[in-house]
Amino acid sequence: MNCYNIFKIIPLYWLRAFASFVANIMMLIPSLSIHNSINRNLLLAFPNLDSRQRKQLHKKIIKNQALTSVESIKSWAMHPNWSIKKIHTVHNQDILMRGLNNPNGMLAIVPHLGTWEMMNAWLNQHGSPTIMYKPVKGKKSNEFVLAGRERSNATLVPTDASGVKAVFKTLKQGGFSIILPDHTPDPSGGVVVPFFGIDVLSSTLALKLANKTNCALVGLACIRRHDNKGFDIFCYDLNDELLYNKDMIIATTALNDAMEKMIEPHNQHYMWGYRRFKRIYDIKNAYKLDYNQFLEFVNSRNITK
DSSP states (O other): OOGGGGGGTSOHHHHHHHHHHHHHHHHTOTTSHHHHHHHHHHHHHOTTSOHHHHHHHHHHHHHHHHHHHHHHHHHHHSOHHHHHHTEEEEETHHHHHHHHTOTTOEEEEOOSBBOHHHHHHHHGGGOOOEEEEOOOSSHHHHHHHHHHHHHTTOEEEESSHHHHHHHHHHHHTTOEEEEOOOSOOOGGGEEEEEETTEEEEEEOHHHHHHHHHOOEEEEEEEEEOTTSSOEEEEEEEOOOGGGGOSSHHHHHHHHHHHHHHHHGGGGGGBOTTSOTTTTBTTTBOTTTSOHHHHHHHHHHHHHHO
């Protein structure tokens, strides 16, 4: 028996209370690497925030990432119907339905925003998506996550050429897949384009698939409600013709712009603890740069705007 199954019997409000407690403890330990990542990400993405605003947002991000972690674990442990019942309101669902009915298939564009794992069971009621999956560390952990995702009606494939072929085949058959496009790819799998005004290596996979299949592109985000009573899903119509441009620099710039519009209204729910700016064109790794040099780079950007 997998030890993670204990999360089936622990109430969500207990897990959330624990996550909030851990987040408060984390705020008392400034040496944690996640603080460096969040602080530098906010300075890069939102340079106009003053120090007070940045600290307030930083605290909310830490809490939301802790909550998202326990909510994701709980969703993997439970039957999919448990997650489905947590969905309160779906905004612009007609956009999603048009995408799912596209004969050329649909790619759901899902940034690291909100609790996307909670959304999977609800989304997968509409079909069996083919999703690329990278195993997590630890045999028991991987078995737990794998079982949770497969339980919600998804077909998981490797994050390699064979997985890409499987997603392509699914789209050609009119099915759908889910891609998180805001990770840092290998240089061969990306181009350097702006993301929140920073020229950074960005993935081209989703756009290459769209270019080959002419599938629909629909943005999705699952955001925790302010009253903690469930989640709202937001659907975005990514119909900009630039997204289908054969020039990947043009298409990826358009995709990053679309993701910014998805993230900005919910920026406290974005995973700013992720080192998205590891491969900046001008300074390489923003997280290893001497802090004074990093601030010089941030200030130079503000001057040249």
